[in-house]
Amino acid sequence: MEQYQYLTFTARLKRISDSLLYGAKDLYKTLNLEIEPNWHLVFLLFKEKNTLTITEIAENIKISQPGVIKIVNKMKAKDYLKAETDKRDHRIQLLKLTTKAKKELPKLDKVWFAGEKTIKELLDNNTDIFDQLDKIENAIAESNYKDRTLIHLKNG
Amino acid sequence: MEQYQYLTFTARLKRISDSLLYGAKDLYKTLNLEIEPNWHLVFLLFKEKNTLTITEIAENIKISQPGVIKIVNKMKAKDYLKAETDKRDHRIQLLKLTTKAKKELPKLDKVWFAGEKTIKELLDNNTDIFDQLDKIENAIAESNYKDRTLIHLKNG
DNA sequence: TATATTTACATAACCAGTTATGTAAATATG
DNA sequence: CATATTTACATAACTGGTTATGTAAATATA
Structure with missing residues (x-):
């Protein structure tokens, strides 16, 4: 399939992201941590806003x-997040880190920092791929896969 | 989150691959094709072996x-693949394209070719990303995310 | 040749997202 | 001020994979 670089691109991205995802799950399990992959994205946001x-x-x-x-509900269930209703707008949930979350954060940060090192290593310290992903995302935002492909089909 | 390039990498790959996946689904639906994303990978293999x-x-x-x-069962259900049991080894399914598949293949090829053009366009004709993905895949195969991260954790 | 191992496929349960749709509260409009 | 629209969140159904495990057939071994 090596000759079909473009046609295998999407499946390849999924395969790599799956591999990292299941790796992270496995890691957290081994370390007996109650967190799941991608929760760190939420924790990172709470570094800037409480x-x-x-x-x-x-x-x-x-x-x-x-x-x-779904992520927030799981984080609540594990007592990492708590919510109260906004008094001025009852539709809104005001989410905050719990005491447990704040207490565990230094430990979790260490794990995420080690994971960050791994990604750096896997990318061989080459940041070019980030620019390429930027370009892809921007191009898709401009006109998505379906629209672009329909145009190519039309133009033969 | 822009400052966390490495920590958002995995989620980003998933997001892009999902976007292309759902785009392909949408495209096939619009064109009233009974195929699904990634079936083309199977069809491509049958170009070299029947x-x-x-x-x-x-x-x-x-x-x-x-x-x-799962893919093969769906392709069978849509009458694109047929199977017979290997006479020498009854565990083995010998899969072949159906007449319908062969008949529709030229039409499907056109759609996949147009999709290939789209990916080329999204990548801006820059093939560097393929080499980078190669490197990532090889690095993971050598030592996976979990093992690497455990080492980084240990080494502080 | 009886038993252990391996192989090919099948099934179950799961995973972390997605789209589509619904509901209730807040806001904008006639 | 009543009604229409928008917004914030919730729920359902689905997606296309994954890992773990099971079963039956074939092969290797004692």
Whole structure:
């Protein structure tokens, strides 16, 4: 399949991201941590702001709002997040880190820092791929896969 | 989150691959095609060999064997693949393209070719990313995310 | 040749997202 | 000020993979 670089691109991205994801799950299990992959994205946001809403989290970590609800509910269930209703707008959940979360954060930070080192290593300290991913994301935002492909089909 | 390039890398790969995946689904639906994303990987293999087994497909398209079973079962249900049992080894399914598949293939090839053009466009004709993905895959194969991260944790 | 191991495929349970849709509260509009 | 629209969150159904485990057939070994 090596000759079909473009046609295998999407599946390849999924395979790599899956491999890192399952690796992280496995790591947390080995370390007896109650966290899951990608929760660190939420924790990172709380470094800059101590109250966040579902919508804010979704916008910032670029995961859909129902996706964020699932993450937040799991984090609540493990006592890492607590919520109170906004007094001025009862639709809004004001989310905060719990005492447990704050207490565990230094330990978790160490694990994420080690994970960051791994990614650096895997990328061989070459940051070019970030620019390339930027370009891809921007190009998709401009016109997505379906629209572009329909145009190519039309133009033969 | 822009400052956390490494920590957001995995989620980013998933997001891009998801976006391309859902785009392809949407495209096929619009074109009233009964195929699904990644089936083209299987079709591509049949260009070189007219009989394949589940295991062979899994090895070549680098999807797990249960994953391939799901794809193959769906392709059978849509009458794109047929199977007969190997007479010498009754565990083995010998898979072949159906008449319908062969008949539709020229049309499908056009769609995949257009999709290939889109990926080229999104990558801005820059093939560097393929080499970078190679490196990442090789590095993971050498030592995976979990093992590497445990070492980094240990070494402080 | 009986038993242990390996192989090929099948099934179950899970995973972390997605889209589509619903509900209730807040805001904008006629 | 009543109604329409928008917003924030919730829920359902689905996606395309994954890992773990099971089963039956084939092969290797004692």
